[in-house]
Amino acid sequence: MKVRVHVQRRPGIADPEGSTTAQALRSLGFDGVQEVLIGRAIDVEVATDDAGSALDQVEAMCKQLLTNPVLEDFDLEVLA
Amino acid sequence: MRVAVAVFPGTNCEHDVAYALELQGAAPELVWHTSEDLSGFDGVVLPGGFAHGDYLRTGAIARFSPIMSEVSRLAQAGRPVLGICNGFQILCEARLLSGALMANRDTSFICRPIRVRVESTNSVLTAGASQGQVIQIPLNSYEGRFVAPGDDDLVVLRYCGPDGELDERFNPNGSTDSIAGTSNAAGNVVGLMPHPERAVEELLGSADGALLIGSFVTSLQPA
Structure with missing residues (x-):
């Protein structure tokens, strides 16, 4: 089973990469751009057919290694 | 005084750190990150670089390298533990210091001499300095912006101007409250982004770093 971890900066943590990209989009004429936040996705495949178990395992991985709670929030999505 | 200088795959400042420690009279020893035994060492330094590729x-x-359980043990035993640049990042990830970088x-990558002001002398790195003292040492990092989790941080050094002024102009990387270095509550675990080991002789443009490294060496007690 494959689980996708969506990692995003916590609110209030400045994202200079995102704000620079937002500025670039505006300069290209996308005037409606209000904010761009750049995160990352991590796909983890675990040896189980049970979605609940896969989510539990990946959540534990997020807490221990994959994300830093000072900087980041995460959401999990079962892919297959 | 024996000091372990931890070397991870990708560490690149270990020789400079060892040289700076030697100048201050310590006996540094490079120790590979797979070591599980630091008994007999009076303290440990985690040097700069890109440990494990910064992946x-x-x-x-x-922080999960085998040597880190020994680093934690020394930290808890009150031994001096110093993390410079990438070493500071490792100490934060290991929760031996609070915050993140x-x-x-x-x-942009910043590589130039900067000034820091001594905010506290209650640390193994600054015990030999004076409160408010301005020190010039090089900064050399892309991921150097310190983010404090709250207001419980123990600030040891702040980026400042020539006369110790605190201002966003003198905050090179946007760190929270211009923080350049922090410690744990006991003051025996310290991390900082700039590199004191690269400013230990006038030939290097500044010898201010020798004061900090010397302070660390002085604080070592026989294990």
Whole structure:
């Protein structure tokens, strides 16, 4: 089973990469751009057919290694 | 005084650190990150570099290297533990210091001499300095912006101007409250982004770093 971890900066943590990209989009004429936040996705495949178990395992991985709670929030999505 | 200088795959400042420690009369020894025994060492330094390629996040993988349980043991035993640049990032990831480091405010790599002001002398790095003293040492990092989790941080050094002024102009990387270095509550675990080991002789442009490294060496007690 494959689980996708969506990692995003916590609110209030400045994202200079995102704000620079937002500025670039505006300069290209996308005037409606209000904010761009750049995160990352991590796909983890675990040896189980049970979605609940896969989510539990990946959540534990997020807490221990994959994300830093000072900087980041995460959401999990079962892919297959 | 025996000091372990931890070497991870990707560490690149270990020789400079060892040289700076030697100048201050300590006996440094390079120790590979797979070591599980630091008994007999009076303290440990985690030097700069790109441990484990900085993959995932800076320091995230290094904190699980076997040597880190010994670093934690020494920290808990009150031995001096110093993390410089990437070493600071590792100590934060290992929760031996609070906070985290991320990409600089201006998303540019910074490599130049900067000034820091001594905010506290209650640390193994600054015990030999005076409160408010301005020190010039090089900064050399892309992910040097310190983010404090709250207001419980123990600030040891802040980026400042020539006369110790605190101002965003003198905050090179956008760190919270211009923080350049922090410690744990006991003051025996210290991390900082700039490199004192690269400013230990006038030939290097500044010898201010020798004061900090000397302070660390003085604080070592026989194990």
